[in-house]
Amino acid sequence: MKNIAIVESYLTTRTWVEAINSSSLLVPYILCAQKTELDYYTKHGIPAERICDISMQKFESLQHEHAELYEIALRYEKQFSVKLNRIISMDRILKEKSYEQALCYLGFIAQSVDLFLTKHDVSVIFQESTWAQEIVIAEVAKVLKIKNYFPQTVRIPSSRSCFFEYLSPDDMYQRENACNMEEIASDAFSAVVNKGEKPDYFYLEEPANIANKQNLISLFRQVRMMVSGKKNSMCTPSLHQLILDKVKTAILRKALLETSVVFPAEMVVPSSYILITLHVQPESSIDVYGNTFANQIEFIQAISKTTPAKYKILVKEHLPSVGCRPKGFYKELSKISGVVLVSPKEDSHQLIKKASMVISVTGTSCFEAALLGVPAVTASKMYFSDLMVVDQFNPYKDSVEELLSLSSKIENSPQSRIKKLERILCNSFEGNFADSRSFEAVTERENLEKIRFAFEEVVGCFS
Template sequence: MKVLFLENRYKTYFWELVASWLRQDGHEIYWIVQNHAFKPRNEVNCLVIPYPTAQEIEEVKNVEVSHRIVSSNRGLNYFDVKSPGFLHYYYGSIKAYIDEVSPNLVFGECTQFHEMITIDVCKKKGILFLHPSSCRYPRARFSFYQYDTLVPFSGEGAKKPSHEIIEVIDGIISGKSRPDYMFSTNSPSKFALLRDKVRLTIEYYKGERFNTPSPVRKYKLDKFKKKMIQAWELLAKKEVIDKSRFNILFPLQMQPEANIDVWGYPYSNQLEVVKKIVGAMGEGDVLYLKPNPKSKYELEPDLLKMAGLPQVEFLRHKSSTADIMPDIDLVITVTGTMTLECILSKKPVLSFGMSIIDDQLSYQLNTSFRTLEDDINSIRNGERAFANDDHLLLINFLYSTSFDGIIGDGLHNRVYLMNEANIENLKASFRCVIAELQD
């Protein structure tokens, strides 16, 4: 098979390991590199896309780029890139290379713009694109998601006995079991972080200005972020919930992040989502906004203005979800992990974005701006509830569509790639997927 990998900064370190395993099995390996500083070592079949000049960007305007690719782009949304013209330039280069190579399978993420472009090309050509990522629960497992969706490909297929499932659910509900991304088992040293900053800055001045902000822009963004967090905390209240009212919780998700920017499309604008929720609420309802503990650029002045509304309350960054959940009547989210936690604890929840379990439950999980008011009312009136076995179905589905293993990278989670048992699990998983495609 011809297998194509996409550079993604320090994730490339992991892709190189996978490529070495597959090469040993006789597969042809190809690469697409956007950031030249992370070109894989000793790779021959490698397209390193030249950084475009302003003139080259100006000359390429006849390539159609989808609204989804534009709307999820970090450069345009946060890094002060003025025009989407660079997307047309990269689209042409990527499409030409895929036409030339004709890979059977592509591995990558759905985070950076060159990955989103590749996904679009693969969809149109019928080439399978897989994005291996943690399935959040159960812990230490991951799934191969197709293209830019949360639809898993393959999996171990095995289901667990009910008593084991109940143990897993109890651990999640109690907070004893948390998703892998919440563990900081291998935080980089200050020297490693400084070296990373220098590396990215040097590459910025060489021409990589689409996934990387300028040092000045980064400084301004960090300063703005701190200002917004401080302002939020001044407006926030202690976790005192009025039990006599119908209480709705909206947990804000960190941005930029593929979890919401891609999987949450077209509901990625959280300010707009909050406004729609307020407009759909009943007269005596209260909306509690809970910030992400690691909030980034999703906090903005117009969102802070929502604190002036009588039906909106801000919670602090350190607020405990466990403390407030008993008094919350409904959770509304875009694509947050809390969706899974609500299903397992049978807490009413509505989700705007993609879900890995849309067709697995008797409970109607998804909502939209058009149906939101009716959906809230149906829950307020007790017309929508989970079936007795929905929580069991969820965990069994997650087990059957995932594999043992934790995916690491070359900076923040390198420890997982140094663990021999974990590496063996990862090898077996990738080889299982390849074998399934060859059958």
């Protein structure tokens, strides 16, 4: 039996724990930031001694120790590879709190997790990497030399997942007995290139109106947590802010999509262009993995400076982000030399196919572009970087013109692309680790069995 820790992340980790509970080889311990989830796991058979309470309620009960927690945070920072200021800046909610309170909270997380992991001899941690407490837990694990993995779907195909090591979307867990992925890679390649299929998340319900199912569920959950006094204000917005944001977003989105004030009603595609796909923000894919390039306006400004004038720079918005951007965002983008804003309703595959190059911070659009035979680069190194023109592209140092020149010299046959995809998939597992609210099928018994097997292999139960 091996002790493993799961860092609670609402519906996503409920599925993980359910899968692990069916294992005779693993003992799950839970690091719980939400009081409601602590109650959930207790009711579902996880003994209280196997749950580390890092909730806001626990933190607030230590008010008299805050001066000490501040100093504890500073002491831990000396051992961390990421500064606390950067961790706070990555977190959409914590960065809005008072600086002293944020540091005390991170000190509380670090100390609580350190003591808990050490006491229970945890050998591996599985978690997501969105919130500040999750980054701090990953840093503590690194200090304690405990393996830390981030399960995630490989996107292409969405039915397979992989495990990334500490905050590195390019550092995938290497399977000792990797399976032959030739047929699966060929089918996945064909699905994108010949059938025009896109990753599963593309087909999720678009939250275009405030009364849709997803928004109502989120609102109900917030009300329930507020009434019960179990809300963690360090990683969930206030009810007032949630409602205000939803209403404002819905109104602004409707206005932006139904007029041509920002996005052209009819797209006239230029003969030569670079395509840049924007990221949803806040989101871990850019605020954590691509934090250096999190200011997307500055990112595109830098790209523009080294792009030859013969190329337009098409900037395509991500549909869920319409109505969520800061005031003046699109106006600033439109001022950048060569930039043409593209409606989020435009077909991304059609734009990709005609592009001279596709650029994003960490986006799957570059993964799709490479499979479609279009040169692509990401600013952060990714698990699919083998398919890119270069491993990573820093627009503040590198030149788009040089990339365009280099791309013409790279072997780019369908066979070479399939082979590279096969190498990526060799270290993937069957199963989907996503949250059950977005993908109900993840809770089906067959998927839970696949997840359990993946956890057991990664922990080393079969070695």
